[in-house]
Amino acid sequence: MSKKIDLLIHQCKKGNKKAQLHLYDTYSQAMFSVACRYLNNDDAIEAMHEGFLKAFLNINTYTKTYSFGAWLKRIVINQCIDELKRKRLETISIENNSLEIVDEDDWKFDEQISxxxxxxxxxxxxxxxxxxxxxxxxxxxxxxxxxxxxxxxxxxxxxxxxxxxxxxxxxxxxxxxxxxx
CATH class of the missing domain: 1.10.10.10 (Winged helix-like DNA-binding domain superfamily/Winged helix DNA-binding domain)
Incomplete structure (x- = not known):
């Protein structure tokens, strides 16, 4: 599959619309699932489409440092966050607050909870x-x-x-x- 994706990416870089459609078909469901983690369905669809548009417009910047799916996922997540910011999301800096060390690996929950x-x-x-x-x-x-x-x-x-x-x-x-x- 990787060679197939590489070929599609190469064709996309040359402006091939069929290759873009094929990449969209390959990744759209996964990217929609990612977008739904941040936005409601209608906004998630819009963010996913905008993410794909940005990806195709910037496909020449893609390198094999990351998989194409990971690169696209980052674009879609950023698009979702941009959408939330447009809806006046404010993250408050807490630089002056005292910080506590958190055990970031301790995500154990009661086994009764799915x-x-x-x-x-x-x-x-x-x-x-x-x-x-x-x-x-x-x-x-x-x-x-x-x-x-x-x-x-x-x-x-x-x-x-x-x-x-x-x-x-x-x-x-x-x-x-x-x-x-």
Missing amino acids: KEEILKTIEKLPIKYQLVVKLYLIEGYDHAEISEILSIEVKTSRTQLRRGKLQLRELLKAYLNEARY
């Missing part, structure tokens, strides 16, 4: 925590990448992750307590 319930609960977090938790936990970005994507300080990313994780744990505890009664 993955789907955890993902639904993440949606209940304040948007600034939700974005950092999604970028870190689901997308696998590190704090330097998150700070670049969201235009925040690395220490702000770390703190928002810690606070998001703490709120997520509390929301999940409340969910378990409700489920028992």
Whole structure:
């Protein structure tokens, strides 16, 4: 498949519209799923389309440093975040606040809670925590990448992750307590 994708990318760089359509067909479902993690369906479709448009307009900048899917995913995520910012999302810098060390690898939750319930609960977090938790936990970005994507300080990313994780744990505890009664 990699050689096929490489050929399609080469053809896209020459302006081949059929190759663009083939890449779109290959990656659209995955990119829509990524966009839905950040936006509602209508906005996710729009962000995904804008992401593809940006990718095709900038295809000459693509290098094999990353897989094409990873490169495209980054564009789509950035497009989603731009859309959220257009909707007046404000991430507040907390440079003056004291910071606590967070164990970023400790994401263990009660085994009674399903993955789907955890993902639904993440949606209940304040948007600034939700974005950092999604970028870190689901997308696998590190704090330097998150700070670049969201235009925040690395220490702000770390703190928002810690606070998001703490709120997520509390929301999940409340969910378990409700489920028992």
